[in-house]
Amino acid sequence: MTRRHRRLTAVLLLAAAMLASAWGAGRIAQERALRRLSAQAAGQLQLRALALQRFVDRYRVLPTVLALDPVLRQALEAPAGRVDTAALNRKLEQANGLTHVSTLTLIDRRGVALAASNWREPSSNVGLDYGFRPYFQLAMAHDHGSFYGIGVSTNVAGYFIAEAVHDADGRRIGVVVVKITLDTVEREWAGDPATILLSDAHGVVFLSNRPAWLYHPLQPLAPAAAQALHATRQYGEQPLRPIRARTVARLADGGRRVRVTQPPLAHEVLWQSIALPSQGWTAHLLVDTREAAHAGWRAALVVLGGWLPAILLGLFLQQRLRVARLRQRSREELERLVAHYAGALRSTQDSLVQAALQAAAGDPDCLERLPQGVSVVDKQLRLVAWNRRYAELMQYPSGLLRKGRPVEDLFRHNAQRGLLGPGDVEEAIQRRLDYLREGGPHTYERERPDGSVLEIRGHPLPDGGFVTSYADITAYKDAARELRTLTATLESRIDAATREQRLATAAAHRANRDKTRYVAAAVHDLLQPLNAARLFAGALREPLHGAGGRALLARVEHALQALESQLTSMLDLARLDAGGFKTQVADVPLSPLLGELARQFGIVAQARGLRLDFVDTRAWVRSDPVLLRRALQNFLSNAVHYTPRGRVLLGCRRDGDQLRIEVWDTGVGIPDDQRELIFQEFRRLDSGVDADERSAGLGLSIVRRIAQLLGHDVSVRSWPGGGSVFAIRVPRAAPAEAGEAPGAAPAADTDSPLVGRRILCIDDDTQARTAMTVLLRRWGCRVDTAGDAIEAAMLAGSAPAPDLVLLDYQLGDTTGPALLPDLHRRWGCEPPVIVLTARNDAGVRAELETAGLRFMLKPVSPSRLRALMSRLLAHHG
Structure with missing residues (x-):
């Protein structure tokens, strides 16, 4: 292969590498941009779904x-x-x-x-x-x-x-x-650059910020679905023509790349969906993928631009290699010249001394065969021999050179011609005479006024006297000068190439820098006036009176408080990111804080069929009580939410000079690859919006920010399928001499029909019995409790029949209704019974209706329970 062919092959391979790397970089950048867009779309969709759900719940x-x-x-x-x-x-x-x-x-x-x-x-x-x-x-x-x-x-x-x-x-x-x-929701969506859809259980889009999507099924309707829509006249006479679209690719987080082929909707979008189980709806967010394509093109261009400094660097290195080879070749050539010159010089010196001895012995012709000029003086420093080359180089006039003339005369003649240099003439002459007397060898160069350079070497003779050679080295000097000039030129070229390479590298770095845009999602219009609160309060004050009105009002306040809590989570996250929280660290007793949290979440856990246990403590810690409470609230909320059955445990243990507050659960657990992801915003183990406890996935993100703000450590251990342990480490503090008197219980409403009535509560869950006891005593009832069949039988044998029985359906291995025959026999009567059950299936309903028992589903609504108890007590007389 010729050199031209090799060069062409190298160029083709380089072009192929450039194109392949640009394509690969563009593909990777596009995929990353799609993943980033998908994550952003999922977060935005979560916020939209939560806002929609809260809007609907406002009127529920x-x-x-x-x-x-x-x-x-x-x-x-x-x-x-x-x-x-x-x-x-x-x-x-x-x-x-x-x-x-x-x-x-x-x-x-x-x-x-x-x-x-x-x-x-x-x-x-x-x-x-x-x-x-x-x-x-x-x-x-x-x-x-x-x-x-x-x-x-x-x-x-x-x-x-x-x-x-x-x-x-x-x-x-x-x-x-x-x-x-839903006009308000539709107006809020109108300004969103993305396409937002809301579809029903049949996939029909009934709400969107793009009118062209309305009343289009996302897939062809089944005959049964079409018949049901026609029978219910759900969408009137609207023609339900399905959208023509196909999925191009699926992303790891559940997003899809979808190409819509129906004008005027034809384009490719990134499609994210989330279910709203309470209504059977599905929310969709469609984001244009052209931004990701542009990111791919930009990355490809940046890579192509990055090849420019690489090519320049290659050319620079090639040039450096070429210069290095040239320097090495020049150095080797110079070394050969020096070696040759040194050998020739040694040979010349030997022949010069031999010829001088022969000339001093009376054979002056031997000096004429030498190429350099030679002069010989004896011990008395008188000229005894010379050759014509010496007379030519020194340009002595005829008659000046004669045998026996003192060499001092020659020095004075040279001084008159200015050949001895500046300074005192006598001193210069004496210095040269001393060199000859001492008999030591010497070498020096002399540049004459005409520009020629003479190399003068002196050597002593064995029996006294001195021989001096004069060589014209002007040509050698010119060659050395040219070599130095060449070296300087090469070095200047290397410096210029280095500067060019640095400039090219800087230009490549500027080309590689790309501005990163951050998309900030602002939470707006989330704290609108809650007009429904005034209706609830007004409606409760007018038709209802007494304790029932207060119970309904408490329910309204609880609903508003839950809504405000979720909104506050989002605003707290923004404040934590912006540094808007001012901590107030103090010595805090843990018992009141943990006890209040246990009571608060114990009711929530009981409503979900769980048991929440609390290990009391007398420890004090050094922390911000408000922020610490917020972190533990999020731990407990997650534990209750992700524990389908079993229990939750709240407690603490010592860890050196720290205290580790832990929340244990027997829930679903967390896979190893998601234990870090759950602390990111909008990341949840389930991607849907739960009907009972809707969360934006911000709780653990807020916990991490709180811990960083306070300097606490947060840790998590988990066993998939076996539960999790979330913990926060807090510095311990010395107990203070302070305490608070327990608050007085609110007075019961004396006008309530429940005041003074004796209620028997039979439930095997301690927390559920405690919560029910507190609620019934606030209504003015006298409460007896039993945890199983044995305690209920003992209580029935030692106390009169209650006015009403609240009976849990599942009591260990038996059921609550199975206890009633024995209790009726012991009481001698049949007081009214309300069965509380979490099983909402036809079999249980049929069993209780056959037995003539009233029942309520868990979680129990306090207002409805009070109303049913009042009706049963009034009917029973």
Whole structure:
């Protein structure tokens, strides 16, 4: 292969490497950008889903409150024709004016609307038959119902929330329906650059910030689904044509690259979805992927630009190698010349001394064969021999050189011509005479006025005298000068190439720097005025009185507090990131703090069928009590949320001069590869929005920031399928001489029908019994408790029959209803019984209805429990 072919092959290989590396870098950059976009889209979708869920939950309690209104109940129980429809219409109109919802409707058991808040409008609901609507059917069958669809009379889409109204015997006699429009949500979505969709259980898009997507199924409808939509008239006469789209690729976090092929929606998007189980909806976020493609192109161009300094560096190294080889060659050549010159010089010196001895002996012709000029003096420093080359080099006039002339005369002649240099002439002559007398060898160079250079070497003779040679080395000097010039030129070229390489490297670095853009998601409009709170308070103050009103008001406050807690988590995260928290570190007793948290989350754990145990302590720690409480709240919230069965344990243990506060659970555990990811924002073990405890995935992120702010250590141990341990290490402090008196319990409402009644609570869960005891005593009841069949039998044999029994369905290996025959025999009567159960299946319902027992599902609503207890006690006399 010729040199030209080799060079062409190298260029082709270099071009192929450049293209391959640019393609690979572009592909990697595009994939990273897609993953980043997918993560951002998932986080934004979480926030959108939470905001939507909270908007809906704002009105979820309203039908429950209205269902307890005695005016509405009397209207449903009254015979046909005796209902004051006008008064009902005005009442619903007034309630609707307070909440600003779309429509409130009261429907009787046949499905006919008795009254509505829009009775003044031409599209009034009054008198219309809504028996075919799913929300009415669900409420009449299961007490609750919800449905999204286009209104029959108004032709306006909205979300319907229905609650059954019960008579005194607990029979369903009608339905209260609240219809809310999602215009507010749609307006909030309008400014989002991404496409946001909300689809129902059949995949039909019914809400979007892009009108072109509305009422399009995301996949072809099954015949049964199409028939159901037609029967319920959910979307009126809207044509339901499916969107034409195909999935291009799936990402590891659940996102998809989808190409939509239906104009005007045709483009490729990054698709993220999240389920809203409470409504059976699915929220979608569609982000344009062109930004990721642009990132890939930019990376490819940067890599191609990065090849430029590499090529320049290669050329520079090649040049350096070439110069190094040239230097090595020049050095070797110079060394050969020096060696040759030294050898020749030694040979010349030997021949010079031999020729001088022969000339001194009377054979002057031997000096004529030498190439350099030679002069010989004896011990008295008189000239005894010379050759013509010496006379030519020194340019002596004829007659000056003669045998026996003192060499001092020659020195003076040279001084007159200025050949001895500057300074005192006599001193210069004497110095040269001393050299000759001492007989030591010497070598020096003399540059003459004409520019020629003479190398003068003197050597003593064996029997006295001196021989001096004069060689014209002007050519050697010129060669050395040219070699030095060449070396300087090469060095200057190397320096210039080095500067060019540095400039090229700096240009490549500038080309490789790319500005990184950070997308900051601002939480806005999250603390809007909660208008529903005024309705709840007003509704509770007007129709209800006494302890029942306070219980309902407490429920409203609890709902508002839960909403505010989640909003506060998001705002706290932003404040922690911005350094907005000012810590107030102090010596804190742990017992009140942990005890309050145990009581608070014990009720939540009991509602989920769990047991929360608390190990008390007398230790004090050095920390910020507010931030420490917040961190432990998040630990307990996660433990309760991710523990489907078993228990949660809160306690602490010493760790040197520190105290480790730990939360143990028997939950699902955390895989090894996710133990660090869970501390990131919006990262959860499950990606859905849980209906019972919706979380944005910010709790552990807030805990880590709090720990960093306070200088505490956070750790986690976990066993997948076996539970987890979250811990925070806090410095211990010396106990202080301080204490607080326990607060007095609130006084019971003396007007309540429950005041003074004796209630027996049978439950094998200690925390559940404690919570129920506190609640019943606040209502003014006298409470006895039993944890199993033996304690219940002993209590029945030693005390009179209670006024009412609260009975847990599952008591260890047996059931609560199985204890009743023995208890009835011991009491001699059958007091009313309310069975509390977490099993919502048809078998348990049938068993309890056959036995004639009233039951409530866990978690128990305090207001509904109080209402049912009051009715049973009144009916029992």
